[in-house]
Amino acid sequence: MGRHSCCVKHNKLKKGLWSPEEDEKLYNYITRFGIGCWSSVPKLAGLQRCGKSCRLRWINYLRPDLKRGMFSQEEEDLIVTLHEFLGNRWAQIAAQLPGRTDNDIKNFWNSYLKKKLIKQGLDPNTHKPMEETEENCTEKCSLQILEPDGITYSSISDAMRQIFEEQTDISRENFVNKQMYEYDPLFLSEFQAKVDPNGYHPSFLITHDQNQMEGNPNQNQGSGCDSFSSLMNFDHGNIMDTGFSNSSTSPSRINSFLMNKAIESSSNSSYMNSHAGFDQMNNLIENEAAYSWDAESKLDSIFQFQFSGIETEEIKPIP
DNA sequence: AAACGGACCAACCGCTCACAG
DNA sequence: ACTGTGAGCGGTTGGTCCGTT
Structure with missing residues (x-):
């Protein structure tokens, strides 16, 4: 374990930038024989590199389907949006941007988007x-989780675990070890689906902000504060306010982005089009002339569906 | 023109996970 | 059950480029 074996064994292997000759060798080998065992590639291709280095060079530079050049505004928006939910999971973000590598996106994020x-x-x-x-976010958000039995959970994780264990057969070990609460949108939507097919657990009341609650009592009814939105905003162990539910004052960036994507996609077969969620959204655009609050509510569920689509491709199934 | 500093990006490093023996 | 190996991922580094002084 630990240090990669190929890095230990062959100290005389070449490091640093790849020469055009090396690129040509690797490219010719892969295009001819395909990707097999990377550790044997350098030997077979006649390269003084470790397999890991070859793999990286192929993935980040030589692959024929790579997209070169600047990131488009669309891509930029998508990266920001995905990062909001996935965090620094560059490989998963890259999976949603055909032709871009995790390294590309990571560099783009660190050098530009972050700033x-x-x-x-x-x-x-x-x-x-x-x-x-x-x-102190926990103070400001005044998160409360009220259970009918009178138990007040100290965190949303505790409450979710309790409900989840009651409703599913997934063990506590899996739950804790995989840290699914914090990071996995698919998990959250699956969790939601298991808890309540309508997406709202009757015993699960979350208030984001006391002032907001007083100003908008409807949120208490689950119409404006759906559980998915709340769960999606539970990130890195911090309770955060949600941009989803507060669309009366500021439409959610996600939704407006997805709406833009949908409008664009009607005339452009861009990368997100393949997802069923966008087909749904295209239908929605066709059928709904106005972008109303109702439409946005629907978009929330579409977005949920969209994320399920993404995650079923990228996230390994829960054991 | 030279020196300097920041930005960018390719590549490396260290780690985890999966799997075979 | 344990160990070794390969693959993959995210963080970091170091070289190069380019603008500014």
């Missing part, structure tokens, strides 16, 4: 306004 968010006053980790994340 851009900071410039906009947003915390690049939470995607929330700086002043909001700087304060």
Whole structure:
């Protein structure tokens, strides 16, 4: 374990930038014989490199389907959106951007997007306004989880675990070890589906902000504060306010982005089009002339569906 | 023109996971 | 059950480029 074996064994292997000759050798070998065992590639291709280095060079540079050049605005928006939910899981983000590598996206994020968010006053980790994340979020959000039996859970994780264990056969070990609460949108939507087919657990009341609650009592009914939205915003162990439910004042960035994508996709067969969620959304656009609150509510569920689509491709099934 | 510093990006490193023996 | 190996991922580094002084 630990250090990769090929890095230990062959100290005389070449490191650093690849020459055009090396690229040609690797490219010719892979195009001729395909990707097999990377550790044997250098030997068979006549390269003084370790297999790991060959693999990286192929994935990040030589692959014929790679997209070169600047990131488009669409791609930029998509990266920011996905990062908001996936965090630094570059490989999963890259999977949604055909032709881009995780390394590309990681570099783009670190060199440009991160700074851009900071410039906009947003915390690049939470995607929330700086002043909001700087304060004690748990205090400000005044999160409360009320159970009919009178138990007040100390965190959303506790409450979710309790409900989840009651409703499913997934063990506590899996739950804790995989850290699914915090990171896995598919898990969250699956969890939601198991808890309540309508997406709302009757005994699961979350208030984001006391003031907001007073101003908008409807949120209490689950119409404006659906459980999925709440769960989706439970990130990295911090309770965060949601942009989904508060669309009366500021339409969610996700939804407006998806709406833009849907409009674009009607005339452009771009990368997200293949997902069923966007087909649904295209239908929605065709059938719904106006972008109303109702439409946005539907989009929330579509977005949920969209994420399920993404995750079923990328996330390994729960053991 | 030279020196300097920041930005960018290719590549490396260290780690985890999966799997075969 | 344990160990070794390969694959894959995310964080980090270091070289190069380019703008500024």
